Every structure is written in C-alpha cells, then in structure tokens.
Amino acid sequence: MGSGHDDGSEVTLPPRQDLWIGAITVTAIVLFVCTAGAALSLAFDAHRSDRPADRWLMIALLLNVALILFGWRRHRELSSEVAAHTRAGDRAHHLAARDPLTGVLNRRSLTEEGATLFVGARRRHKAMALMMIDIDHFKAINDRHGHATGDAVLRLAAAEITRIMPSGAVLARIGSDAFACGFLFDSGHPATVERVVERTISKFAQPFKCEGLALAISASVGIARSDNGCASFEALMRGADSALHAAKHAGRNRYAWFDQALEREEAARALLETRLRGAIARQDIVPYFEQQIDLATGGLRGFEVLARWDTPDGMVAPAVFLPVAERTGLIGDLSFSVMRQAFLAARDWDAGLTLSVNLSPCQLQDAWLAQKIIKVLTEVRFPPGRLEIEVTETALFDNLALAQSILASLKNQGVRLVLDDFGSGFASLAHLHAAAFDRVKLSRSFVTALDTTPDHAVMINAVARLGECFNLPITAVGIETAETGERLRALGYTRGQGQLYAQPASIANTRRLLAQRGLLRQPGPTIANPHRAIG
Template structure:
C-alpha cells in the first residue's frame, strides 16, 4: 500500500507539471491568436468593404493553426485535470481503505490508535477522561460453522449498526478483526455510570436474537472497560487493559461486562505462567494420575478408581486440576494431557486385581475428535490394559456440540468392550434424551446434589428420582462427593449402587494406591490373601 501511494504521488506530480506546461502553451497560443486575429480580421473587413486588398493567406493559415492549437491545448488541459482529479479521488479512497474496515465502516486498529490518541489529548485538555470498551462476540464461531461465512459477515454488519445506535455519536468505533470491536468515548470522570449504562445496553441488546441472511442466530457478548484517568494514559494501554477486562468477563460466564483492575492483570500473568509451564509439563510427565476410590455401597468393598489429574510441579508442588484443566481445554492441550494420563494410569493398573476398574473422564473438546475411540483403543493395546476394565465418563454438556459424532465414538468404544457412564447427571438440559441416544452402562449423580441430601429435601428428592430412573433402565448409579458416613448411609438406603468421595479417603498417587492395594492383597502376583479375606473377584459388585 505504501509503494502504491508513493507511485500515485509521483504520477500526480508529473500530471501537475504537464498541466502547467499545457497551460503555458495554451496561454501563448491565445496571445498569438489575439495578435494575428486582429490583423487578419482587419484585412478581411477591408476586403469585404472594398477598401483594401485580400487578406494575407499566410496569416489566415497561421490563424487557423493557432485556433487548432488552442483547442488541442484546452482539451489536453481538461484531460490532465480529469486525470489529476481521478488520482486524487483514488488516493482518498486508498486512505479510507487503509483506515476503515470494509465490512462495517468502522476504524481499523491502526486508525483507532491515531484517532484515539487525539481523543485522549483533547479529553485531558477539557478535564475529561476516555473510556475504552473492548467487545467480543460470544459463540460467533458457531454461527460461521453452522450457517457459513456470508451469514457471519451479515451478522457483523448488523451488530455494527446496533453498536452505532447505542453508543454516543461522538464515540470512536473500531473493528479490530474477527468478531472483536472497540468503542472509545469521552466521559466525566465523576460519572462512570454513563459508560456502564452504555455497556449494559450493549450486552442486553447483543443477547437478543438477530436476523442475518434470513437466519435467526443467537449470540451474546463479553465486554471489558478501561479508563484513561486510572493509569492507562495511552490508547495502547487502554486497549490492553480493556482486553484483560474482557477476558475476565468471559471467564466469569460471558454475556456481561467488567471494569479493569490490576488484580486481573496479575491473574492473567499467573495464568500465562501456568500455560507456559503446562506446555513443558505434559511431555515431561509432570501431569500424573491420582486415583479416587469407588466403593460398592451394599458391601463396602473397593470396586475401582476414578482417574484424576494432578500436576507435580518441580517448584510449586502439587497443583490441582481446577487450575490447569481449564487452561488445557482453552489452549487445545487437553487431548495430549488426557491420553498421557490414560497411558500412565493403564500402565499402573495392569497388574491390579482383575475386578478393579478405572473410570476416566473425557473432555467435551475431545468428543469433537473423530479419531478419539481409535486413540483410546491404541493406548489400551500399547499398555496391555483390558478394555473391559475401562469406563469412559462423558459429561452431559459434551453431547450438545455434535451428538452424531459422540454416538459414533461411543459405538466404537462399546464394540471393544469399554463401558460408558453419563457423568454429572441432572445438571444438563435433556438427560433422558441422552440416555436413549447413547449406550450408557452407568449414571453418575453430580456431587452438587449428593453433598446436601441430608439438609435439602429437594436434593434428596432428585437423588431418589435418579436412582429410581437408573433401576427402571437397568443402569446402576454412582454418587460423587460422599463426604461423610451419614451421606453414605442415606445413599445405601436409597438403593444407590456405588459411591466415591473423601469419606473413603483422598485421591491417591500411583505409589499410594499401590501401597493400599498391596496391603489388601489386590495386586496380581503378590502374596495370597489370608483365608478370612474374601477375594474381590468373588464379591458381589453392583453394576
């Protein structure tokens, strides 16, 4: 673009020079026309009146040629003027294209920086401040994926119109790329509620349905607010602060706005540090399996373990999954992490008593991988762990994106003998439909219901209903989050098959679980169990 503008300016300069030269020639021709024309006209008039001889033929020819020169010069002058105008208009269009987003007509990132800097200077001169609102559309990718990019572009155009209608006429509007927008506006520092009202109206409007290319689409938005009088004195600092606040709004559940504060920046830095560490930790085997006991409530016997992930950080010590699993999911590292955990857990459990099972939870993003079943089966084969001892847990929310693909993955796993459990049952929106759609072998009740069954009658009623449903469908039920004996006793009385939770002990490391199983003589090849200890393979196991 820069070389094009340079060439255009060179062409304009040459055009102006040619126009000036043509003008000089035309003026000289006109002066010559006046001089010759007066003589010829006098001679012609005298000839007509009979007072003089015929006009000088040479002068007449010179006059005609001079007239032609004037006409040619004028046309050339007019042509050059038109070319210069065209070049000027093209350069103006180029400047607009360089400064504006062609889809929405908003400023682009570069022109926002220029205009925003001027806005901040002017606002400070008048004792005002500038607020920058960074806005990102939630679920916009789904619109593109489901309806195509033409619909996505139409939606962006409509959103831009709504933004223009809601924000002040003096505001700067920019599209920064994709589905991200920025709005800068001047406000009185003592009345930030004016900015909040604008943000609130934007969030509320963008949560309503839109018509784009004849398609009714639903999105929402997450917005971050930053103000120039709170340390962000440049437009670049405002954009960074607004972006951090927008990320915090997304993390808090989307469809909302948040003001920037310094704690957000500290949290973001900590998250980035964890992300960088995670990229090293997974291939280096620092993310390891821990094992939570699963107990048969009727016999109080150990039947298996749920595999959990822990990060054994070389400096920070043990890091829980709530801190790094969301990062792994956001960055796409969850698939590698999950398979690494499975490989380690399968290898550790190979020589356990054959009656002990492993339950592994699958991330929603993994169910978008058409090769997931093959990857799990390959890991089972490489480690020598029997497929019949593996139970894959699928959360209900994971089934919403692509149920057909989930059914294909589930079918492939079932064909190899792997069992399936529907995890966090009761927290989704169409649990019964999903129970019919996939060949589940077990239901797991979400711990949010289990932990309060002795205090909240509604929780107890829900748990009872789920257990009765499992019985009618011949699907045994496992309850998560059993924290004390009273909850365990209540679940057993209700007819729940299995339970897990801290009442039975905290999750164990590979060494810890091996010690536990060795003490109970549940490792193949270990010393035989005493005659008064019933082998787990002969015990009744619910489900």
C-alpha cells in the same frame, strides 16, 4: 479520516508528455496575446483597402488558436484522469481500512484511529473508554448452522453495536467474533459508559434473527478507561482485553472493568500458562486415583483418574490449572498425558478394576477424539473394556450430534460411558437413551447436602428410580459419612466414592494398596502390532 500509511493510493503526477503539452499550450497563449492584436489590425486594414491579408500571419494566428484549443481539451482530460485516480485511491484506502465482512474498521485502523481519539481525549479534558465485545460460543453457531449463518450474525452484531454506540465512537472488528469500540466520556460520570455496555449486553441477550433462524447468543464485554493507569492506547487495549478475560471467566454474558488488580492477575495467568506448558511436556502433571467402592459389598471396583500437579512450591489445585488449560487449548494435551500415564500404571492391576476418565467439554469439539483415545489404549496395551469415559451434562449441549458420534465410536470399541454430574444440567431421558450410557454419576452437590436439604433427598430418590427404569447403575460422589453411604446403598446406588473410603492417591501409593490386597497380576501376553489403528 486519514490513516497516514502507504497503501499505494497516492495520486500519480502527470506524465512528462503532458508537461510538454502544457508548456506548448502556455507558449501558444502567450504568442496569441502578442500577435492577435497586430494580426487583427492588419486584417482590418487589408479589408478596408481591398488588399489581401498577410496569409502567413493568419496561418500563425489560426495555429495559435488550434494549439490553445488542443491544450485546453488535454487539460480537461488530464483533470478528469487525476480526479478518477483520486477517487480510486480514496476507495482503495477505504477498503484497506475496513473489515470486508462487516464494513467497520479493521484492527490496524483501530490502532491508528484509537490513538488519535486517545490524544483527543486529553486535549479535551475527557476520558476515553474502550470496550472489547466477544460473542459467546460463536464457534458453535458456525459448527451447527454453517459459516454463512455465522457471517450473517457478525454483520448483524456490527450493525447493532453501531446503533448503540454514541456519536464519534470508533468501532472495529478485531477478531473472528470480537469487536472493539472506543469513545469519549466525562471522567466524572463512568455510569455513562456502563449504560452503553448494559444496552449492548441486553441486545445480545435477545435472539438474533438471521437466515430464517432465531439464534440465542450472548456477549462478554471488557472495559478500560484512559484515566485509570493506561498511559497509551496500546495499554488501553491490553486493559480492555484483561477485563474481557475476567468477564468470560466469571461466566460470560456480563461485563468487567479493568483495574490494576486485573493486570496482576493476567500476568499471573500468563506465568501459570507458561509453567503449565512445561509441566505437560515434562509429565509433571500426574494421575492420582480415587477409589470407587461397591456400596453393597464394600469391595473395590475401580478408580477415577484425577490430574494432580505437585511442584517444589507445593501442590497446584486443579481448580487453578484446569481452567487455564481449557482457556488456552492445552486441555487435550494435558488429558492425554495423564491418560497415558494412568493406563501404563494400571496395565497389571486386577482385570476387574476399571479406570474412569473425565473428558472436558472442549475435547468433545474434536471430531477425532475417539480415534485418539483408542490409539493411546492400543499403544500402551490397556483393554478398552476397563476404561470408563465420563462426560458432563453440559458438555453434551455444546454440540450434541458430534458428542454422540464420538461416544458411539468409543462404545463400539468396548469403552463404557458414564454421564457425570447428573442433576446439575439439563440432560433429558432422550439424551440418556441416545448416548447409550452405561452408568450415571449423581452430582456431588446433592450427596453433600443429603442430610440438610429435603429437596436434594427427593432428587436422589428420583435418580435412583430412574436408574431402575433404565437399568442404569448409579454412582454417588462425595460420600463423607458412613450414614450417607448406607442411605445411598439402601436407595439402590451401586457405587460410591468420597473421603469416607480414601483420599485420592499417587501411582506408588495406589500400587502398594493393590499389592496388599492381592490385586496385582502379571501383564498379559504381548499384543501383535500395538500401533494398529482402530476405527
């Protein structure tokens, strides 16, 4: 299929000298036709009368024959050259239209071929479906097994998608780990499309065997159809992309159809992202502090730092802006902005009060994360021994080796480590030991259901016994009643936080609370060279 663009593969016209050779050859043929009869007749008469033939006429005849043979040979050579050039041009066009790794179309060719298919759908009174397929957690494969294995996975993925797609489909690789596939279907039978999508997701859910490994991957798919508000192929691509984001947001390893509501949601997310970037730059997202209480004495032991975004239109819930920050890669900037504000605010608090900061799983993919945190601590002169870094169980599994390295670097500088949301993931005892955690926080879901779900009560008891065996203090989150707090204290839980004690408070309100309790102190002596790098 032609692409219609200038890629330098056109056949070049013959050079001027070949045109002259062609003209001479044609002239020689005309002369031969005109003179051959006469020359042959004279030669025959001379032979019968034993007279010598006209020498010059015979030379002219032979010269005509030689010119004709030369022209015919040159014509064959020229035809061969033109054919070779045409094949080279076709190959160049093929290479320009294809992804070199997988052999399927590239993004530019998809736009051209897809637009042609889109027009053909209308002409044939059919609808066009466009699937966008994203390999989930593909970066982890590259990080763990190398780019050669990642490339092998992509080639296998392209081959599997090609086998699944119906005849006449257009398949392209449009990103590092993303493919797009368009095909026609009867608009009255969208289940045809869903069967193709379900086969694709099912295939990707099975282990991919390559490079001697059995790799567990999955795929998220977004689907758009041309007869649902998509007036062009570009609109169809935008719709499929929006549906893909919805599928990934819903938990991955699934598909979603595009509709107008999704388009409005995508526009709202884009607006929120723009506002979020500005809010981070202006430090409009600020730290709030949730009290952590000693369950044995009722004394204040520290605070968990929470991000809050208060706008003129009201408070934006963390559940709204934090996923956007993670999806857009802004979570690192947001986290460090809130950390820096919290450290500055807490420098003159009582030395026994700790700050707990949560790290996103995305942040644990940054090999320089520990150095960045220590740099902030040094610049604002906040003691590392008063900082507790919290990571969730699931964050450990994205890249366990890198996470352990980061956490070990922080611990070496005096930062304490907390395994957050324990019981909701798959952390093993080996992981508790390998990361050398200083504290474990029980998942909120177990605490809130303590009085109503017997299984959760068993889990809470088991975690308490685990803490005793490993000499790990246990924190309970989400305590709402005095009875729950007392029950947890009796089980051996050392810290608690939740609505029973206080709502998260702003910097100003937290400072007033500490002043009332006499927990503010004068800042310590100035540290020489506060910008000194710490490994």
